[in-house]
Amino acid sequence: MFWDGFLVTASVSALSIVGSFLIGVIVAFGAVSRRPFLRKAARGYIGLFRNIPFIVQVFFFYFGLPEIGVYIDAFTTGTMALSIAVGAYAADVLRSGIENVDTGVIEAAEVSGLSRFKIYRRIILPIALRVSLRPLGSVFINLVLTTSILSTITLNELTGNAKIVASDTFRPFEVYFFLLLFYCVLTYLLSLLINLWHRRLNRFMRGAE
């Protein structure tokens, strides 16, 4: 029972981390774009989704949209809502990383003839990630914890399952204590992964004066 819930939580988390990262990258580059329209749209996106409680967004997608004929299952709704909402946070973190990239380095890439896209992918993003990865890690850990809210839209992930088990067994203390441990382990593993990645991205800084 717990294991099923764990699988749901883990897959929603993994998919949403990928989703929110992709959205974050696109929106962050929009936010620093030279085109006023893109810049406004991206900044509007960040502003909008950071200013609505996540539970309200999920309710809107899951209970609101069917009213106008859009039905999406709980798993997909949860993954989408998390990607969209956390994408705004990821974008904001990435934006500050991107703004910190030395303009001289970008100019060197420009005059060498690299395309705009290649400059973003090969030069700006990896350099920005180097500083953004840690705060991004906090955002993703928060994402994993936020998956528990999806129990309110009938998704039986860890917390949803725990509720069922607790009411079946009348042993809330043991059940929720176990649940607490589970989340701890999950997010701890995630932070380990992020540390590894961070070290890898910064490997070239070793020996720097």
Add this chain to the structure above:
Amino acid sequence: MIEIDNLHKKFGDTEVLKGVSLSIAPGEVVSILGASGSGKSTLMRCMNGLAGLNGGSLLIDGLDVSKPRELREIRKRCATVFQHFNLYPHLSVLDNITLAPMDVLGRKKAEVEAEAYALLKQVGLADRADAYPGQLSGGQKQRIGICRALAMQPRYLLLDEVTSALDPEMTGEVLDVLAALARSGTTMIFVTHEIAFAREISSRIVFLDDGVVRADMPTDRFFAEDGGYGDERIARFLAKMRNK
């Protein structure tokens, strides 16, 4: 052939270039001198498309820098070495050098890498191919910067105050590399404060003053008593530089 005709460039209300006309033929080694604020770095930024033009024209091999499609072609022929090196900090020395030739010119990895090693050897850094920029000294970084530019096999090499950010003892190692290059027949355009060096390696001096070309003459003539020295502003500039 670089043809600059009546080039104007403004930043806000300040006009930095006020009608610069200049042409540079293949194989020439030209130094652009001038006091700070005379517009020489801006002129260079116009040549590689980092700064747009506000008037006049700038053609390189007949291609117009102000047209994006033609600028792309210009950038394959024109390489720049920067004052602050601007190496890619997250890439190894080798990747710094090979990225653009592979990606922009579409050349094969093995071929480009072999060439990169040869360039590194030329500048005395053959053993640093796997190092990262953060592990190098300023002089080493600038020599890598030069390798990165040369790996594009450019027809024109733009050098923007390439020794200004270096300690005196490191300046020498970079200038040695450049002197060898000047003898090899690459077209080079220097923006520089190194008067002695400009005199030694360039065939022609362009002196910018307050956004216009004040003098454009062969090096010998520029440093002759009745040439550049005959011009009071140039004489004052040279005297000031010598006293530094």
